[in-house]
Amino acid sequence: MPINPDHRVSVIIPTYNAGPDFKQLLGRLHNQSRPPQEIIVIDSSSTDGTAETARLAGARVIPIAKANFDHGGTRNAAAQQAAGDTLLFMTQDACPEDAYLIENLLEALYADENTACAYARQLARADADMLERMARESNYPPVSRRKERKDLPELGIKTFFCSNVCAAYRKSVFYELGQFDAPVLFNEDLFFAARCVLNGYAVRYAAEARVIHSHHYTIMQQFRRYFDNGVSMRDNEWVYPYAAVGKAGSNLVRQQLRAVIRSRRWLWIPRLAADAAAKFIGFQLGKRYRKLPPGLCVRFSMHRGIWAKLRSASPERESATGIMK
Structure with a gap:
């Protein structure tokens, strides 16, 4: 067209x-x-x-x-x-x-x-x-x-x-x-x-x-990024029913592991394991952020300055589901 x-x-x-x-x-x-x-x-x-x-x-x-x-x-x-x-x-x-x-x-x-x-x-x-x-x-x-x-x-x-x-x-x-x-x-x-x-x-x-576009994230930066990801998902629980289909994250790790083995880059295996663990732990902690001390949430986050705005926002602020036909 x-x-x-x-x-x-x-x-x-x-x-x-x-x-x-x-x-x-x-x-x-x-x-x-x-x-x-x-x-x-x-x-x-x-x-x-x-x-x-x-x-x-x-x-x-x-x-x-x-x-x-x-x-x-x-x-x-x-x-x-x-x-x-x-x-x-x-x-x-x-x-x-x-x-x-x-x-x-x-x-x-x-x-x-x-x-x-x-x-x-x-x-x-x-x-x-x-x-x-x-x-x-x-x-x-x-x-x-x-x-x-x-x-x-x-x-x-x-x-x-x-x-x-x-x-x-x-x-x-x-x-x-x-x-x-x-x-x-x-x-x-x-x-x-x-x-x-x-x-x-x-x-x-x-x-x-x-x-x-690409990044050079450290293991800690990956943890912080996925912590923020988990927090955002927890605050938008209406998305959860759709998250159960597919295993994109685990599939990617398996693809990466196979590529490392095929290329015989054995020293990459510890890096891959640490990278995957940081993402998983960060995301799981992020989903449970309401059970963590507020100061710890800020320390875990990649975007620490936004937390003050999150806290000052009204608890009744309209969620993403507020605009549904």
């Missing part, structure tokens, strides 16, 4: 000390075959010149206090100032692989009237280790897929998978379904995609739209 040339894209990038590679990201966005109408950088008081780099590249900068950041609320605040009918959320450490990222995302997003969001394939950086590379390949295969409610028996919670590392949303649906949860530690993209699917919309994985 030809893309409507009138679609206007607002790219939204939350930043904090984005580093020297940020300039390349902004440059590649400007050089897209379908350039965005605007780039909005919402910056959490960076001290490395990130905001000035963005301004020099023609981006609109929204400054916020570092203490005011959270994954959902910060993105919502930027979206409220966006002029486009398409919201393209990216992270500061992702970079378009070629000049057709936005064009391919738009093709996926507007392929039919029922698609609410489309997310890009993530390719590991050249310096990514074997385990990280396999994780990207597992979560972001080379074949595109349209996911909707009828896929839940097969895919379970993976039906809801979507990544704001690079994901485009129809602005109209974004507001219809209540924006991202806020405040939130983790998974704001997954929870919104879940609302889309449960309300009859589709989510598309666009393998043709590619970004370079």
Whole structure:
């Protein structure tokens, strides 16, 4: 289906000390075959010149206090100032692989009237280790897929998978379904995609739209990341019934172990075991965070500054299930 040339894209990038590679990201966005109408950088008081780099590249900068950041609320605040009918959320450490990222995302997003969001394939950086590379390949295969409610028996919670590392949303649906949860530690993209699917919309994985993105997490960083994952899942228990289908995490570990054995990289086995254990323990503790001392939860978290916002939020704040048809 030809893309409507009138679609206007607002790219939204939350930043904090984005580093020297940020300039390349902004440059590649400007050089897209379908350039965005605007780039909005919402910056959490960076001290490395990130905001000035963005301004020099023609981006609109929204400054916020570092203490005011959270994954959902910060993105919502930027979206409220966006002029486009398409919201393209990216992270500061992702970079378009070629000049057709936005064009391919738009093709996926507007392929039919029922698609609410489309997310890009993530390719590991050249310096990514074997385990990280396999994780990207597992979560972001080379074949595109349209996911909707009828896929839940097969895919379970993976039906809801979507990544704001690079994901485009129809602005109209974004507001219809209540924006991202806020405040939130983790998974704001997954929870919104879940609302889309449960309300009859589709989510598309666009393998043709590619970004370079991967991490070099330590074992402790993996623990903290998965602790936050567990906390966010506990605070959204309506997702739990869909989490029982499939064993994506354990399947990935088995694939990684087989690859280590095939390549005879025996010294990677302790690293793989520690990595898997950190993720499992972190996630299980996160799901049980309400039984832990508050100070310990903050120490375990990768996003310690968000906990103050979580505590100050009303216990009766509307959950993600509040926008259901």
